[in-house]
Amino acid sequence: MKRRALDMLLVSVALVVLWQALHWRVGEEGLASPAATLRQIGEELESPRFWRHVAETAIAFGWALLYSAGGGLVLGLWFGFRRLAGEVAEPVLTAFASLPKVTLYPIMLLVFGLGLPAKVAFGAIHGIVPVVLFSMAAVRNLAPVLTRTARVLRLDARTTALTVLLPAALPEIVSGLRIGFSLTLLGVLIGEMFAAKRGLGFLIMNAIGLNDSGTIMTVATLLFAFAALANAALLALDRHLHHRGD
Amino acid sequence: MSQVHARLMGVSRVYPAAAGQAAVHALGPLDLDLRRGEFFGVVGPSGCGKSTLLDVVAGLAAPSEGRVTFEQRDVAGEVPDGIGVVFQEDASFGWLTVWDNVAFGLRRAGREAAEVQRRVDEALRFMGLVDFARAYPAQLSGGMRQRVCIARTLVMEPRLILLDEPFGALDAQTRLLMGDELLRLWRASGATVMLITHALDEAAMLSDRVGVMSARPGRFIDIIDTGWARERDSRIAAEPSFGALTARLWSLLRDESLKALGHQRP
Numbered sequence: 001m002k003r004r005a006l007d008m009l010l011v012s013v014a015l016v017v018l019w020q021a022l023h024w025r026v027g028e029e030g031l032a033s034p035a036a037t038l039r040q041i042g043e044e045l046e047s048p049r050f051w052r053h054v055a056e057t058a059i060a061f062g063w064a065l066l067y068s069a070g071g072g073l074v075l076g077l078w079f080g081f082r083r084l085a086g087e088v089a090e091p092v093l094t095a096f097a098s099l100p101k102v103t104l105y106p107i108m109l110l111v112f113g114l115g116l117p118a119k120v121a122f123g124a125i126h127g128i129v130p131v132v133l134f135s136m137a138a139v140r141n142l143a144p145v146l147t148r149t150a151r152v153l154r155l156d157a158r159t160t161a162l163t164v165l166l167p168a169a170l171p172e173i174v175s176g177l178r179i180g181f182s183l184t185l186l187g188v189l190i191g192e193m194f195a196a197k198r199g200l201g202f203l204i205m206n207a208i209g210l211n212d213s214g215t216i217m218t219v220a221t222l223l224f225a226f227a228a229l230a231n232a233a234l235l236a237l238d239r240h241l242h243h244r245g246d
Numbered sequence: 247m248s249q250v251h252a253r254l255m256g257v258s259r260v261y262p263a264a265a266g267q268a269a270v271h272a273l274g275p276l277d278l279d280l281r282r283g284e285f286f287g288v289v290g291p292s293g294c295g296k297s298t299l300l301d302v303v304a305g306l307a308a309p310s311e312g313r314v315t316f317e318q319r320d321v322a323g324e325v326p327d328g329i330g331v332v333f334q335e336d337a338s339f340g341w342l343t344v345w346d347n348v349a350f351g352l353r354r355a356g357r358e359a360a361e362v363q364r365r366v367d368e369a370l371r372f373m374g375l376v377d378f379a380r381a382y383p384a385q386l387s388g389g390m391r392q393r394v395c396i397a398r399t400l401v402m403e404p405r406l407i408l409l410d411e412p413f414g415a416l417d418a419q420t421r422l423l424m425g426d427e428l429l430r431l432w433r434a435s436g437a438t439v440m441l442i443t444h445a446l447d448e449a450a451m452l453s454d455r456v457g458v459m460s461a462r463p464g465r466f467i468d469i470i471d472t473g474w475a476r477e478r479d480s481r482i483a484a485e486p487s488f489g490a491l492t493a494r495l496w497s498l499l500r501d502e503s504l505k506a507l508g509h510q511r512p
Contacts, residue, residue, distance in 0.1 A: 145335040151306060152331045153351045153402075163354065167341040241341075 032214040040218045056198040060116055061188045064123025068184045069177055072128040076135020076176070080169075086136050097129045102190060109195055119191040119199070126187030127180035134176025138169035171241035178234040185227060251282040251438045252303055252321075252406060257312035258463065259298050271463040272298045275312060278457065278466065280406070285432055285439045287449035289495060290459030291506035296442045297334075299464065300410050303440065304331050316406060330404030334411040338383040338394045345370065345379040348397045355402075369401040372431065389413075389420045393427075400431060407432075409441045413448070421445070422480040425452050429479060446495045451483055458498045461505040468498055 079086035192201025207215035258274030273295035308323035
């Protein structure tokens with residue numbers, strides 16, 4: 001545990017050193033320094049305007065995550081238990097996963113219009129595929145002896161699903177949710193960068209137009225910190241579920 | 247009280263044709279009476295339908311023809327109360343500790359917390375798992391995990407215990423020791439035990455009677471009384487009559503095993 005914390009600290013320090021070196025190489029116009037970014041983070045966190053953008057992104061991300069995780073879980077479990085449906089869906093989903101979703105964004109805008117629904121839909125289509133694929137695989141990989149054991153213990157179908165099959169499949173499902181979480185955030189931010197009037201993605205796009213490297217690095221650093229913390233928490237849960245007792 | 251605990255009458259099992267494959271006649275027709283409180287071993291060539299026989303007795307599979315009864319009641323494709331099964335594969339629940347694994351069935355059956363505590367502690371003590379009560383299955387060896395599964399079955403106090411090659415994945419020494427524990431469990435519980443195994447020495451050592459099955463479709467070609475006393479353990483393997491018994495089992499099985507492998511008698 002101590003070793004892992006030390007490794008993370010070393011990686012963080014190395015990243016900051018690299019950042020500072022790049023700043024010295026390209027100058028303030030090209031890349032704001034770590035110290036200037038830290039100062040601006042402090043200022044932005046006190047600014048109501050910044051929090052309005054954060055709230056906009058958070059709402060879009062929350063809804064998108066709900067759809068990608070909830071929908072992905074339902075579809076994944078369905079495809080897992082219905083083998084034929086899963087066999088039909090799997091190649092389609094795999095092909096869809098490799099498609100750059102940004103090519104579909106014009107269509108999403110035509111369907112959902114400018115604003116929250118398009119961002120939510122765009123985030124959801126990014127995150128839903130890994131959740132479906134992992135949940136489907138989790139169900140398919142369940143050992144048949146678990147179901148047989150449940151029958152010997154005379155459990156009904158609901159109790160079997162809730163107390164045997166779901167806990168057995170949970171580690172794989174959480175792995176899918178972890179990847180889905182990151183991709184959903186990515187989708188929402190890309191959506192905000194291309195067609196939005198508010199949100200952190202819009203803030204970055206606006207700063208690119210103004211050549212404001214300070215704001216770009218401020219938003220990027222805050223997003224990185226949020227994604228890294230959330231991912232670390234999900235990864236810890238993932239590891240705990242995969243290695244119970246190891 | 248009837249001496250017959252479970253009865254199979256003209257039982258056969260045919261797996262219907264599916265996905266371009268012909269129907270498979272896996273078992274029977276066969277008849278068998280399991281006597282109350284006996285230890286009955288079943289040996290037979292690979293693929294002869296031993297596990298299918300266990301499934302049919304347990305109610306995990308319905309016979310295609312014939313009848314199965316347990317305590318004079320029909321077993322109709324559903325596991326009756328009073329039957330416990332230990333499978334060859336590791337069936338321990340990886341997300342639960344050893345204690346919670348053993349308590350699982352009792353809790354689901356809605357037993358009082360105090361009763362669960364008492365019976366689980368007793369089962370863990372009996373199986374020598376007290377020191378591992380808080381461990382997860384991943385922390386245990388294959389033999390220990392199988393003990394957890396046996397404890398989970400034992401704690402439900404089944405009157406008929408069915409074991410499907412439970413020691414198949416274990417090394418020879420551990421199998422002998424597990425066999426001793428199984429005999430101790432059988433004597434203490436008073437349950438009827440049916441053990442499916444591919445190991446002739448295991449069947450010869452543990453059983454009161456050994457049913458020898460033919461190649462598929464599996465039928466009993468002989469049922470041999472071993473004549474062992476109820477108080478016995480793995481040390482009987484050193485007795486001359488044990489060697490004779492094992493040799494007899496092999497002489498009955500050799501031709502059937504060759505048939506199962508697709509060979510003619512030399």
